[in-house]
Each structure stands twice: as structure tokens, then as C-alpha cells.
Amino acid sequence: MPTRPAVPVMLAASERHRLKKMAYGHKTPHHARQRATIVLLAAQGRSNARIAAEVRVCVDTVRTWRGRFARGGLAALADRKRSGRPPSFTALQVAEVKALACQLPAETGVPLSRWSCPELAREVVTRGIARSISTSTVRRRLKNDALKPWQYRSWIFIRDPDFRTKAAHVLDLYAHTFEGVPLGEDEYVISSDEKTSIQARCRCHPTLAPGQARAMRVNHTYGRGGALAYLAAYDVHRAKVFGRCEARTGIDPFMALVAQVMSQEPYASAKRVFWIVDNGSSHRGKKAADRLTKAFPNTVMIHTPVHASWTNQVEIFFSVVQRKVVTPNDFTNLDQIRDRLRAFEDRYNATAQPFQWKFTTSDLDDLLARLDRHTADHPEESSAVLAA
Template identity: 60%
Template sequence: MIVLSPVEEAVLTARARSARAAHRDVVRARIVLGAADGASNARIAAGLGIGDDTVRKWRGRFAAEGLAGLEDRPRSGRPRRFTPVQRAEVKALACTLPAETGQPLSRWSSTDLAAEVVGRGVAASISASTVRRWLRGDAIKPWQHRSWIFPRDPDFAAKAGRVLDLYARTWEGRPLGDDEYVISADEKSQLQALQRRHRGTPATSGRARRVEFEYRRGGTLAYFAAYDVHRARVIGRIAPKTGIAPFTELVEQVMTTEPYASARRVFWVVDNGSSHSGWRSIERMRSDWPTAELVHFPVHASWLNQVEIYFSILQRKAISPNDFADLDALAARILRFQDRYNTAAEPFTWSYTRTDLNNFVNSLAEHAA
């Protein structure tokens, strides 16, 4: 005979009526409640649609251990096929370039890794799915790659640091005043006017927008843009091609527009493109506009140039997929988008600081060591 305490009865009743508890826990609770009501094992089994042995098992466990007896016993499970050392060796191999192992591969796949593991005698057999599961646990994906350029400017840290200081509104250790501005400038070259040979179709339910693959070339143009880093304002112009002359015209366009025309200083941060490279560009800027200061990024550091973010937005929202009747249509779209952007844009949330730069430079030093 099972006798329940008030606490046990309350717990088992709530468990037996629960819609969220595991089915096995509901069945076990009902077995014990039925036994407490004096029902026989056969009657309880028939009512729950289970075997007499199951009722006898859980009734006996509760009688011996109480509520704790209704929990599952620890199970040993299937013995591990692979040791921690074997797992570590597989992951280490995945972090090795295939060429370093003598294999004629540019990158590892899970199947290739499994074959290499067996070939090296690390394991007698292993499946590609097992390798993939282990690598997934540590977010290792040797079948993917990203391109990057190793900084080769000897003054990389110093030049990049100056720009990051300007983004943080400081220059040479002093905060910028309200009448000092930071302009990120560059050109987007070789913009093509591609006219599709057949008209595209808009998106419909269950079908993406369709764009004709074949096109007619309508020529190229360049778009020069100056982005005010802290005011999120873009001033730009269209030119037939890149060069010193169109960049000089952009500078004039900006420097004769308020508030830059009456500013105490306007910092222009630019990359090392031919339109504005070298000391001559700095001297030319100072000669033409005494309140302007040209500041160059390190070589191969356009990823620090905020106007590139604007260019990516322009490309994504206004140009791609490319379908323009001629260059005039392309130019009109770019300038109209510029006006639209200026009505609602806010400064980019720039979080890359000098601390991040220092960590990056240190990692480069470790990589080169």
C-alpha cells in the first residue's frame, strides 16, 4: 500500500495533470496516484495502456525512494569511439593549410580531412559528418576563406591613428572646435550604364524580382563624394573619369559651401589614389585652401575610410541591379539618391578606436614573427 504525504500528493497531482511535463513523468505520477488509491497493478496498467511490469517497477521505486525514485537512473551510454587527443589532432589538422601537408589541395573539406586522418593513422576510421560536427563545435570552417592585404606602409599605425583621432574629434591631442570639420572623400570609378536587353519583372508572391542577364554597355563615369563624418552630409559630383582636376573641383565645391567656407579648419581624409596622392596633393590643398588640411590613410587602408560605407549603401540601394538607358540616367540616379540620403542620414556608429588599432598592429607583429 502506497501512502502519500501532502507534499508528495500535491507534486504528483500537478505532474499528472501537466500538459508540458514529459510523458514518462506524467505516466509515473499516475501510477503512484493509482496505487495510493488502492488500485491493483493490473487495473492501473489497463487504465494507462501499459504493461504490468512497468507499473510494478515504478510503484516499487516510489515505495523505496519516494519522489526521487521516479527519476531515471544514470546511464553509462555507448563507449566513446574517439579520445580527446584524437579530437584535438583532427582540429589541429583542420587549422593547417593542405599544402603544408603535401596534399594537392587549396583547402580542406570534411571528406578530405576524414581521409587524411585515416591516412595518418590518427584514427582507424572516421566519417566526414563526425569531423564536421567536431569542427562546428569550435566554429572551425577550413573550407571557407577571406581575402586580406597585409599592411605594407611602415607608418601604418601613425597614419591610421591620426584618422581615428579625427573620427573621435581630436587632432594632435586637442579636441576639435565646433567650427572644425572632418571630411572623408574618395571617388567611385568605372560606374557602368548597363541597359538590359529585355525589361525586368518585379517580385511577386513566391518569386523574386527577375533581371535580364544580357545587356548593352552605355559607357562609364566617376562619382566623387565628400562625406562629413560628424554631420552625415554628402556633397558629390559626376565626372567623366577620375583625376586631379575633378577632385580639385570637388574640393572647391565643398570649400565654397557653408559651413565649410567659413570654418576654421576642414580636415580631408583620403586614401592614396592618384587623384589625391603624395606630398604634392597636400601642398596643392594648402595653397588653394589655407583652412583645409589633407590627411592620408596608410596604403591599403581604405577600410578605414567612412565614405566607402556610403558608397556601399549607394551601390546596394541605387545602382544594383544595374539597368540604365545611358550615362545621364545613371548620373541622375546617383545625385537624386545623394539628395535623398542627406534628408534622413545619421552619422555612422564608428566603434573602431586606437585600442583596436593597437591590438591589430600587435597581431600583425605576431603574424610576421
């Protein structure tokens, strides 16, 4: 019986490029890589039997994909639509699984803090929603609606009655204005706060530098070498940092930081220097503002709203310190921390640029409007906040 001749395959340059990406791509599915390889070998004029031996498939498989490509091109290498197996779960069952995932476990009487896919699968069977269901099926159904009940985010409701006024003062200062009047060239804005409890953790074994195919290794066990507080004042518009290390926070350490800054030019002879601070005990309330003005008459203390330290730009600098200086924590003593922080200040000030702060008072009004609408739609949450 004569052998059926192989279908000739001709490739355009673009087709060859795409087939090579499919055949050698690390993330290409196995079946797509296999089909692309068959077509590439067929384009070289090889026989079906030889291709089958090289790709390790049967000759009929080579003949099928070679013929499909010859008739339909790259699109023919994809799987054809199939009716598939009938669905195992009805639309109502799928909706009930998703509804269960959108409830807190405590509300349903289950002693869990949050759902996981295995726990959801178990609860679905317990409630009789389905006779049986696998964890992967639950995960696949939730994925369709981007539901991830095992994740959570914390948030805090606005509790400061003067939130809008206080936040607007801070945001306006970032935009070079105060009470509707542009700041002059001899007026400056300082953002200040304390980073507490920076520990000296003396590792029991030396830290190993990264190597080929190996991350830096830091020993898990350590001895405690004490802790200190890092106080920093950040000139918002000049991107200059002034810092100092203290044994603890308090009024005296904070005033020492203020004196460190205000004794230098251009702040000593400035018309006004605005100090943005949060509501920590070192600088809380009117007494702290009066104390600051008494010591340095050209200063004005501006408080951020309660629970709104995110409006204080120095927190961004502290996040930089945490990533680049403190983590991973491997210091032999507190003096090493002080030296590292002082050296980092010099390094930072040499190249620093002002932070690109984009949140304005207009954005603030939009945020408050959304919160008002949310509170109006959920009055029980507002009542709970007021009761707290």
C-alpha cells in the first residue's frame, strides 16, 4: 500500500518568529510547544516519521497538526471548541458558594476569623449546598469574581471632628500656601516626627553576602543590644533632612531637634517656619504649640488630624530609612546604629529631591464626599463609630 505523502509546509518570516517563541518559551503550555515544534520541523522538509521520533509522539499526531497548519495557519494550532462535560454545579449552587464567601464566618456560626478555600469547601458540603466539592473548584469559582476572602485590609474611620480643617492646612502648606496666601521665599515647611524603638540586634552568626543563585543570609537568632529613637525633621520643599538619635522620645528630645534646626540658616532668620507634627505626646495640643513659639518666635506648629499620620511627609522618609538602613536589622551596638543613620543622612541629602506629593485639598474633598455617601448608605457604621 503506497505511503501517503506529507503535506508541504511553507512559513512566512512572521510565522516562523511566532512559532519559535511558542516552541522555546518558558511559559508556553506543553501542548502548544509540541505543536509549534512539529510545524517548524515540517517546514524544514522532514518526514512525518522522523518528526514523530524527535518529538516523541505518534505519526498520526504529526500528520494532524501538520495538515491543520497547512490549511489554517497559526490559528489552526489552537484547540477547537468542544461541548465539554456538562457542568457539575448549577448557577444557583455557584451563587450560594460566592454568597457564603462574602459573609464573615462568625456571622454564620463558624469559629473562624476568615475563610480559606478548604474551609469553604467543607462548609458547602456541611450546609448541603453540594454533595461534594473540591478546594480547587471553590478557588476557581471565586477567581471568576476576584473574591479572596482569606485576605483582609485594615482601615480606620475618621474620628477627628476638625479633620477637614487640619488636613487642609497641611496640604496647602505642601502646595506653598497658608490660609489662602502663597508662602514667601523666606518661609519654610518642616515635617517632623519620631521613629521609635530601633533595636540593635546582634546576630549570633555573621551575615552572609549574596552569591550566585543565593540571597543574602541573615541569622535568625540574635542578642538584644538595646534600642533608641530616631527623630527627624524634613524640609518639604528643599528635601533636606535633619536627624538625631535619643535614648527615648519626649518633650526635651523634640525641643532639642527643633533647636538643632532653628539654630541654622535659613531657618534662624526666616519670617516663618511651619512645623508639621502629629498628635504624639511630645508635641500634642496647644501647650506644645505655645512652647515652640515661645522658644522660637518665628515658628508655627501645625498638627495633622488624629489618626492621619499619612499626611506627614516625614513618614515617607522613615519608610526609606526602614528599607535601606534598618532592614535587615544587624547591628552590634547602638553606636553603630547612630553612625549608620548619620552617614545615611549625608548620603540622602546629597541627592534627595522633594517628594512628588499629589494629594491636594480637592482630592481631600472628594474623599470626604465619598465617605459621606458611604455613611449615608450604611448608617449603622456611623452609629458604631459615634458610640466608640
